[in-house]
Amino acid sequence: MDFEGITGQREVVENLKRSLSEDRISHAYIFSGPQGIGKKTIARIFAGLLLCSDPRDGATCGRCKACLLMENGTNPDFVSINTDGPGIGVDLVRGIQADSVLRPMYSRHKVYIVKDAAKMTVQAQNCLLKTFEEPPGYVVVILLTTNYESLLETVRSRAQHLQFRKYTHDQVMQVLKARVGGSGSALELIAGYADGNIGQALKLAESSEFSVLRDRLFDLLPRIATGRTSDIFELAAFLEDNRDSIDVVLEIMLAYYRDLLVAREGGGSMLINSDKKDIIMNNARSWHTGRIIGCIDAIAAAGEALRQHANYQLATEYLLIRLQG
Ligand SMILES: [Zn+2]
Numbered sequence: 001m002d003f004e005g006i007t008g009q010r011e012v013v014e015n016l017k018r019s020l021s022e023d024r025i026s027h028a029y030i031f032s033g034p035q036g037i038g039k040k041t042i043a044r045i046f047a048g049l050l051l052c053s054d055p056r057d058g059a060t061c062g063r064c065k066a067c068l069l070m071e072n073g074t075n076p077d078f079v080s081i082n083t084d085g086p087g088i089g090v091d092l093v094r095g096i097q098a099d100s101v102l103r104p105m106y107s108r109h110k111v112y113i114v115k116d117a118a119k120m121t122v123q124a125q126n127c128l129l130k131t132f133e134e135p136p137g138y139v140v141v142i143l144l145t146t147n148y149e150s151l152l153e154t155v156r157s158r159a160q161h162l163q164f165r166k167y168t169h170d171q172v173m174q175v176l177k178a179r180v181g182g183s184g185s186a187l188e189l190i191a192g193y194a195d196g197n198i199g200q201a202l203k204l205a206e207s208s209e210f211s212v213l214r215d216r217l218f219d220l221l222p223r224i225a226t227g228r229t230s231d232i233f234e235l236a237a238f239l240e241d242n243r244d245s246i247d248v249v250l251e252i253m254l255a256y257y258r259d260l261l262v263a264r265e266g267g268g269s270m271l272i273n274s275d276k277k278d279i280i281m282n283n284a285r286s287w288h289t290g291r292i293i294g295c296i297d298a299i300a301a302a303g304e305a306l307r308q309h310a311n312y313q314l315a316t317e318y319l320l321i322r323l324q325g
Pocket residue numbers: 051052053054055060061062063064065066067
């Protein structure tokens with residue numbers, strides 16, 4: 001494993017490479033930036049390099065015990081904490097603490113990655129601070145978060161902060177071409193949707209239903225503006241049927257309303273859904289800017305509520321009410 005295959009994030013990658021080559025490793029790092037921007041991938045590569053007993057020219061050897069175990073996902077010196085629940089409680093952090101007392105088995109370091117670190121309760125963060133205060137020399141903790149500000153100031157001040165940036169449209173296209181292939185116009189559309197987020201772009205590109213869902217929504221959304229009950233029921237049924245794809249559905253809905261807004265402001269040439277320009281232009285005329293912004297807010301709020309494990313039916317019903325204005 002090495003950083004060669006990583007597109008973008010030059011600043012972060014150079015910083016990590018430098019600390020490896022100068023052997024100046026912090027005990028705690030915070031990787032912050034939007035979902036799907038490469039925090040986890042880069043953290044894993046960095047961990048692999050920290051653990052390898054014979055790294056050369058910034059790449060792991062792939063042959064030492066640590067590398068082989070890392071490859072299998074069974075390296076005891078590497079712990080990745082990932083919880084689906086709403087919070088990360090103090091018990092998990094106590095687990096890290098207890099484990100960190102044991103010396104590494106195959107490496108000079110022991111690496112802990114905590115995904116969604118802002119989900120740590122205050123108590124959990126305070127507990128983690130104790131590990132930061134007197135860390136055994138070999139411990140490296142990497143916190144991943146989309147929300148740097150919501151970590152405690154005391155945690156932030158003890159960790160090295162590396163901020164991940166959005167990718168440019170060209171970088172997203174480069175990755176899509178290399179990893180997915182296919183027609184240029186389809187990839188352009190996906191890159192437009194992803195808005196600088198590689199993980200999101202790959203997710204959409206790999207979603208076989210993306211274009212089916214988009215066509216269906218471009219039929220449904222203009223109709224609910226009229227407020228006819230049958231149309232609203234139809235959209236409600238669609239949301240229920242596509243529960244498993246709600247992330248993609250909400251992205252498409254956001255892009256639809258964003259395009260209406262852009263079109264209203266005279267930006268007809270900057271549409272994400274440029275292939276559906278006629279539908280957008282026709283609808284943009286009859287909408288007030290304030291109402292479009294209200295819809296965008298409602299969709300963003302629904303997405304946030306669902307990420308926080310809100311009741312699906314309640315969240316989508318409330319969304320429908322708000323979309324009708
Ligand atoms: Zn190795």
